[in-house]
Amino acid sequence: MMHGLRRVALGLAFSFLTLGLGLVYWQVVRSQVLLENPANRRLIVLEQRIERGGIFDRNGEILAQTVLKAGQKVRVYPKGAEFEPAVGYATLLHGSAGLEGALADWLLGMRNETLTQQVRRIFQLPRRGDDVVLTLDGKLQQIAYDGLQGKAGAAVAIDPRNGQVLALASRPSFDPNDLDRNWPAIVSQSGSPLSNHAFSLFPPGSTFKVVTSLDLFRAGLNTSQLYDCTGQTIIDGQYIPEQNHEAHGWVNYNLALADSCNTYFATFANQAGPASFLAAAKAFGFGQKIPLELDVPMSRLTNQAALPAKLPESLLPSSAFGQGQVMVSPFHMALITACIADHGVMMKPHLVDRVLAPGGQVVYTAPTEPWLQVMSKEEADKITSAMITAVNEGTAAPGALPGVQVAAKTGSAEPGGNVPTHAWYIAFAPADKPTIAVAVLVQNGGTGGGAAAPIARRLIEAALSESR
């Protein structure tokens, strides 16, 4: 009997060991995967026990705050729709979005916990998350948001010196207060107010010529060489017209950008070839994830999300002036503008300036660091000089300001179909020592100079009048 007994005892002990391995599997190996299962209510339940920290703009204005109303924690957004959808929302019913979602670990005090927060977590005492101070400037945000009044589109302002995002406005927007009650009305609204239009992809039109410029420089283009624009051209059997078939006559590089001459860029980009074009786009961050706190979809050169290994030659001429299948987000366009302003260095963009623990001590400060070294100072200066010409004697003139030299480029991108063009305007100022770069997009707004430039002008004017 001893033999069998021992075997059964061993078998049971072995089974208990297997059980322990099962626990390892669930508690260590699969722990994170299960946490992310949408049916798992753990995070939602844990959130209820914590008072979310506040969100503030760079001037200390409250953008989001948790207050007690009749013993209930209520999230209020004093600025309403103005900062949406950038700030986002956080509700039990509909989860979270925008910065409320992306910064949840800070706001809930789960990242870099202070000692007090740790003790309070362990003993389950009422806890408060960290406060987040953004780089956004309420005054610029308001100008951007008001400027887009009655339109659909986005306006982004970036400080080119350090990558701080100063304004991030999108229309249509929504009021995040009392969201659970208003949700059905918001989701049924047209124009998708929940999605941030600064992060949506649009054909960039002629604003993209600043990217193509780098391609032409690298291919060895002589910028003073003259080209005769007849209002149209045919490249490899493709008919390339100018806007309104306007013949620009003899133009050099500066004039071609200032007058937004499509055939010039199409012709020379075609000569430079697809590989050079692809390299220039890559230098500007195409095919890379933009390292912002929020999720920005990658801009595209073709209908594929990823960059092609080799751009089809047939797409090249139209891609050179931002048509074809090129799709760029207004945010990326603002970054490109800021990069030209910053003499070829693309600073790492950020929305969070600093994070404060409940006691007020700073637990995180955003570093100022370059993201991409896109081009040389000489190359950037050549583009800047052409953008100055565009403002002084070209299509970008509606963005000019008295007493300040603005550098800018317009775009009127054809979205396809018989609808008005998307109006683009990218600009920075002062041209010699830029402190603000903007990108404005008005969906189906017509020409860039008409619909988008006034918004950009007001943004720049307000930014320069503030001494930062």
Next chain:
Amino acid sequence: MCRGFHGCARNKSPFPRWDEKVRVMKTKFSLRLIIFAILWLGLGVLHLEGKLDPRLLGPAGAFTLLMAAGAVLERVTRYRGDPFILPTVEAIVSVGVVFLARIRPDLALHQLWWAMAGLVLYYLLLWGLRDYRRLGNLQYFWGLAAVGLLVVTLLFGVTSGGATSWLRLGPFTVEPEELVKVALLLFLASYLGEHETLLRVGTVQIGRMSVPDVRTLGPFLLMAAFSLGLLAAQKSLGTALVFYALFVLLLYAVTDRALYLGVSIPVFLLTGWLGYTLFGHVRVRVEAWLNPWRDIAGGGYQIAQSLFAIAGGGVLGTGLGNGIAAFQVPAVSTDFIFAAIAEELGFVGAMAVICLFLIVVLRAFSISMKTSDHFGQILAAGIGILIGTESLVILTGVTKLLPLTGIPLPWISYGGSSMLVHFLLLGLLSRISQAESKNSLAEAKGREYAT
């Protein structure tokens, strides 16, 4: 001059024996201290969190005093049985009480009274049961009692949670299948003890194998078929599984014949397959086991919520009182209590609880191996197998290693019947170990006289 063991030992060589006694005393004392720490630290943490029901303090204090009094009385009555098995179970009970106090304080209150009743029952058996061997004389009474209890439950039982396994007796609802466990164990121990040789050697030759004849094996098979059939009719699948394992493993342990294992595994698989194809409730469970994520709001809900809770615990746990299992997982005070433990104490704590069960099971086997009396030997092994399979069936169920068949986790899940019966089994176990230590004392004394 030489009266009793201690006197003799002291005459011969007093110091090592005395040291030994102090050591054992210290061990028992420190074991009890650990148990009190588990209970009161747990309740203390709950109090800090403002989650402790003050009504629990009285009964918890009484339970502590009862445990301490038991330890002192063991000392006074010179208990020399297994010194670890009761403290281990007391630790398990304390963990259970703390978690019930956190999940459902009203149930914890009842559970404390049941635990005290169980402890009293344990000591009554330990000191009141003169000769446990006489239980073996009532072999067919136990068999009939087991089947009778199951029949009564099936006929007059109350259905709850899909299974008909409760009987209403005045203010109480009892779970007769818990009592059936005792009757069945006693039947098996005396039956297998009596027929061991015939079962091992066999009398009928089939090919190259010799198997026991129908007269020997008949009662066993009949008993197994009746009890398992009745349990299946009650839809008590978990208990049926435990009994099946008990029948097979005990038969194998007693006879050492792999043949019995070899026959029973295909039979088990065949029955499982039949159950799967014939019965909807079996199919639901198997499907929830294979993929709980597919029907997460329906059939897979329980197991998915259990896994969410367990996975959320991680290595060190969320801390007592911080988990979500207490209100997210269904049946968390009974079948799924381990999910709450694994969540709030983490892998570390869950492993500790598993180890406590492993200690109880292995001590039962150790008692069995040390016992010279055959009935006691089989009974102790049977108790070990029963506790082991019970805890394995429910623990592998909540961790999705096997399909879930809900049964209580011994000494932890809320339930009076289960608590009392398991303390009763524990009492039998200690009684067997004590009787054996007395035997060996007698032998030692004999040898001493001989020198």
